[in-house]
Amino acid sequence: MTEMALTVRGLCKAYPRFHLENVTLHVPRGTVVGLIGENGAGKSTLIGAALGLVKKDAGTVSVLGKETPDAETLGQVGVVFDGNNFPDVLSPAKLGRVLKRIYPSWDEPRYAALLERLGVPQDQKLSEMSKGTRTKLSIVTALSHGSRLLVLDEPTSGLDPVVRDDILDLLWEFVQDEQNAVLISSHITSDLEKVADYIVFLHQGRVVFEKPKDELRYGWGMLRCGAERLRTLDPADIVAWRRQDYECEVLLSDRDAARKKYPDALIDPATIDEIMLMHIRGEKP
Amino acid sequence: MKGLLLKDYYLIRDGMVILLLTFVAVGAGLAFLTSPWVLIVVAGATISFQGAMTVQSDRSSQWDRFSATLPLPRSTVVSEKYVLYLLLCALGMALGFAVGAVAAALGRTPGPEEVCLYASTAVIVCLLTGSVNLPCTFVLTAEKSLAGIILCDILVSALFAGGIFALRQVMDVKLHMPAVLGIGAAVSALCYGISWGIAARRLSVRDV
Numbered sequence: 001m002t003e004m005a006l007t008v009r010g011l012c013k014a015y016p017r018f019h020l021e022n023v024t025l026h027v028p029r030g031t032v033v034g035l036i037g038e039n040g041a042g043k044s045t046l047i048g049a050a051l052g053l054v055k056k057d058a059g060t061v062s063v064l065g066k067e068t069p070d071a072e073t074l075g076q077v078g079v080v081f082d083g084n085n086f087p088d089v090l091s092p093a094k095l096g097r098v099l100k101r102i103y104p105s106w107d108e109p110r111y112a113a114l115l116e117r118l119g120v121p122q123d124q125k126l127s128e129m130s131k132g133t134r135t136k137l138s139i140v141t142a143l144s145h146g147s148r149l150l151v152l153d154e155p156t157s158g159l160d161p162v163v164r165d166d167i168l169d170l171l172w173e174f175v176q177d178e179q180n181a182v183l184i185s186s187h188i189t190s191d192l193e194k195v196a197d198y199i200v201f202l203h204q205g206r207v208v209f210e211k212p213k214d215e216l217r218y219g220w221g222m223l224r225c226g227a228e229r230l231r232t233l234d235p236a237d238i239v240a241w242r243r244q245d246y247e248c249e250v251l252l253s254d255r256d257a258a259r260k261k262y263p264d265a266l267i268d269p270a271t272i273d274e275i276m277l278m279h280i281r282g283e284k285p
Numbered sequence: 286m287k288g289l290l291l292k293d294y295y296l297i298r299d300g301m302v303i304l305l306l307t308f309v310a311v312g313a314g315l316a317f318l319t320s321p322w323v324l325i326v327v328a329g330a331t332i333s334f335q336g337a338m339t340v341q342s343d344r345s346s347q348w349d350r351f352s353a354t355l356p357l358p359r360s361t362v363v364s365e366k367y368v369l370y371l372l373l374c375a376l377g378m379a380l381g382f383a384v385g386a387v388a389a390a391l392g393r394t395p396g397p398e399e400v401c402l403y404a405s406t407a408v409i410v411c412l413l414t415g416s417v418n419l420p421c422t423f424v425l426t427a428e429k430s431l432a433g434i435i436l437c438d439i440l441v442s443a444l445f446a447g448g449i450f451a452l453r454q455v456m457d458v459k460l461h462m463p464a465v466l467g468i469g470a471a472v473s474a475l476c477y478g479i480s481w482g483i484a485a486r487r488l489s490v491r492d493v
Contacts, residue, residue, distance in 0.1 A: 053353050053493040075356035087296055087346040094295050101288030102355055 002028045004062065005149045005181030008050055011059035020045055020205045023059070026198075027149070030178035032171060034196035034213070035185035036276055042205040043185040047153050050183075051079060064148055075103050078142025082154035085138045088127035092120055092137055105146035114140040118166060132163035139167055143174065150174060152184040156191050164188070168195050189272040193217065199272060201279065208279055213272075221255030221267040222274055224248070229265070237261070240282030251278040289352070289365040290372075296342055297335045297373075304331065305380065312384050321388035322403035325381035329407035332377030333415060334434070336370035340422035341430065350493050359489035366419055367481045374411040378404060398463070405466035406445075412473035413441045416480035423488050445469075 006027035013020040020042045027033045037043050048054035050061050052069070063069045064076055086095055092115055100106040115122060118136045126134055135155055142150055150171070156164045172195055174180050186192055192199060192213070199216055201208040220239070230241065230248045237258055241250040251270060252258045258267055270278075308331065312324045343349045352362045382400070414437055421433040448469070452458050458465055 048493070051354055053350060055490065055492055071356040071358075073356075074354070077354065079351065079354040081347060081350060084345075084347045085351050087292070087342060087348055089296055089299065090292070098288045098292045098295070101291060102357065104356070 003065075005029045005064055006050060006151075006183055007060075007062040008046070009060045009062075011046065011049055011061065012057045013045055013049055013054060014057055015045075018042065018045075018205060020049070023202070023205070023207050025200045025207060025210055027181045027183045028198075029148075029181050030175055031197040032175055032182040032184060032195045033198045033200060034189075034192035034272075035183060035200050035202060036187075036189060036192065036272065037185075037202035038276075038280060039187075041202045043202055044153055045205075046202065047151055047183070047185060051077070051151060072104075075105055075145060076148040078145065078147035078150045080135070080138040080142050080150070080152045080155045082157055084134070085141075086126055086134075089125060091123050091125050092140075093122040095126075095137070095141065096122075099141060099145070103145035107144050107146060111140060111144035114143060114170075118170075132159045135159060136163065136166065139170055143170065148180055150180075150182045150184075152182065154185055154187065156186055156188055164191055171195055189276065193272055201276060203280060216272060216275055217269060219253070219255060220270040220275060221252045221258055222270045222278075223250040223252055223258065223262070223265050223267045225250065225265060233262070235285035238285040240278040240284055242278065242282040249274075249278065249282075251275060251282060286357075286361055286365050286368065289357075289362065290369060292348075293336070293339045293365070293369050296339050301332070301335060304335070308332075308380070309384055312381070320399060320403065321385040322382075322400050324385040324388070325378050325400070325403045326407040326410055328381030328384070329374050329377040329411045330414065330438075332380070333370050333374035333411050334418075336366065336373040337415070337418045337422050337434065339369065340366055340419070341427045345427070353493045360485040363423070363485045363488045364481065366423075367415075367477075367484070370411075370415045370419060374407075374415070377411075378407050381407070402462060402466055405463075405470045408470040409445065409466065409473045410441060412470075412477040413444070414438055416473070416476040417441075420480060420484045420488070423484065 004026050008023060008025045011020055011023040018040065023042070023046055025033070035043050035046070045054060049056045050063070052061075060067055064073050066073050069077070090098070096108065096111050100108060112122075115137070118140060120133055120137050120140065126137070129137070139155065156167055159167070168191060171182050171184070175182055184192070184196070196213045198210065199213050200210045224247050227243070227248055230250065233250060237252050237254070239251040239253050241248055251274070252267065255267055255269065258265070308328055312327060315323070315327070343352070353359055417437045418434050421437065422430045425433055449458055452465060
């Protein structure tokens with residue numbers, strides 16, 4: 001049985017204008033789980049509730065096997081939020097001195113080595129750093145205290161492809177240890193296509209699906225056809241469809257079966273972006 | 286908690302140097318106009334205020350959210366601010382005493398009784414304001430908490446003056462000043478302790 005680094009079951013959290021409803025997700029060890037969803041879908045709330053920053057109304061969260069994580073367990077969770085994580089007046093060197101006194105498992109040589117590898121200057125103030133360098137610092141910090149689980153909320157947003165690639169490399173290396181796991185929320189689905197093993201799609205506070213990325217990328221398909229053709233398709237094959245200016249787009253959950261069933265149709269692999277859009281904007285059969 | 290205190294030390298260090306230099310320059314001059322020991326009150330209140338302001342800095346840098354993920358009880362994060370405030374209060378009072386002592390040496394030389402009176406006043410002012418200011422800075426936005434702090438300072442000054450005025454009606458305050466200020470300091474310390482206890486319990490369970 002696969003061991004879970006993070007398990008969320010039946011999580012509910014109500015705000016006046018938004019609520020998370022019965023959210024369940026799993027982050028198996030040795031994997032990267034990508035959390036996708038439009039703005040306001042509840043990704044940050046879900047991450048906050050999973051980390052204990054937001055009080056949940058119902059449901060359970062198990063972090064590294066513990067429903068009530070102790071200090072040792074919390075020390076094994078690395079967290080990166082979008083934007084600022086640390087005060088501007090600090091430099092990486094000062095931040096290291098601060099965190100060394102907080103994390104019992106702080107690994108100073110690893111911190112220094114990762115900073116050097118990613119080209120983050122030790123003595124530069126955060127206020128003088130670019131957003132990319134600050135994000136690298138946040139991730140280096142998360143990787144320098146013996147973390148077993150990384151939870152990253154939009155870490156790559158607003159970053160150029162080179163920095164994003166550096167960050168994705170680090171995440172990929174991290175999960176080479178089968179005990180480690182990553183939960184990453186992102187709007188940049190191409191990043192998730194590179195590193196994620198599973199995709200969890202959150203829409204209006206509910207989990208629409210939680211599936212292996214390969215199943216989505218290689219199993220699902222996008223059929224493009226005219227309105228006439230659309231009417232001839234078996235509704236049982238269709239996940240969602242929408243009418244565009246000159247054609248109709250149809251999301252299918254079994255591309256191979258559809259190819260056999262509709263040999264004359266043009267069926268492409270579906271990207272995660274397309275799958276997300278079709279679920280949000282498309283019509284259900 | 287050491288790490289959190291170190292972080293706040295870095296946070297206020299740069300501003301503190303300027304504050305201290307200004308204080309020494311302005312305060313030393315002020316000391317010749319009134320009692321040199323008034324600096325104990327002024328420095329204690331001014332410098333401890335910096336501790337309350339770190340709560341707002343933490344919020345603007347999102348450190349408050351990050352600190353909630355650290356392997357520390359969340360009540361420790363709240364308690365650290367109360368400890369920092371006390372340390373800064375003590376530092377301010379010590380500095381006020383040092384500058385005041387230099388000024389006193391150059392001018393008149395009041396007795397230790399006057400030092401104790403001003404020290405007690407400083408404790409009352411710092412702790413009473415701290416017991417309201419600190420939870421305000423945690424709960425309110427930057428603008429509102431600043432307004433709250435100013436209102437609180439006015440309220441504490443009014444309470445202080447009002448208290449003395451009320452006591453004057455029933456006793457000779459000047460004669461019993463040490464006792465009055467001693468009791469005042471004890472009450473302030475009690476208020477601070479209550480504020481600390483409530484804040485650590487309540488603020489550590491709210492959503493970040």
